[in-house]
Amino acid sequence: MIDFAVQRIRSFLPRAGAVLLGLAVAVSLSACGDDSSGGSGMQGPTVEQSISSQSVTSDQGTVDVADLNNVFSGENLSFQVSSSASDVVSASTDGSTLTIDPQNGGSAAVSATASNDAGSAQTSFDVEVTLPDAPGAPNGQ
Structure with a gap:
């Protein structure tokens, strides 16, 4: 047994x-940490606050608009920005600071995208660029 x-x-x-x-x-x-969000356990970015519309003049020079670390939340973020009309206003980043550079009169939409290994999020805002008053022109007419 x-x-x-x-x-x-x-x-x-x-x-x-x-x-x-x-x-x-x-x-x-x-x-x-393998999961459905890209395999790293990391969460994709989210938009935490919007960027308000901007009104600038074409001779104003570069304008710092927003710190993208305050606009988006998430880990290991990289940022990309673009303008719908780069002849009106160009957009760029310096680190996490979104800047615009007015070129000519008109309107454009500027988009900001935050990305990481788990995904991306995007927000946009409008920019109105006006031409400066001509020298000697009466104001308000």
Whole structure:
């Protein structure tokens, strides 16, 4: 009877080891942070505040509009900006600071995008660029 029990245990051990190994691998992978948000456990960026519309004159020079770290939330963010009409206003970033540079009179929409390994988020605002008053022109007419 003891020999029979020993043989049963010996035949069971390899299968039990394989089950335990599979369980250990599954636990290990779940601890690595693999998930549906890009595999890193990181959350995608979100827009936390909007950027208000801007009114500038074409001779104003570069204007700092917003710190994009306050506009978006998230980890390891990179930023990109663009203008719908770069002949009216160009947009760029200096670190996390969004700047606009008025060129000519008109209107444009400026978009700001924050990205990380888990995704991206975007917001936009309008810019109205007016031409400066001509020298000697009466104001308000």
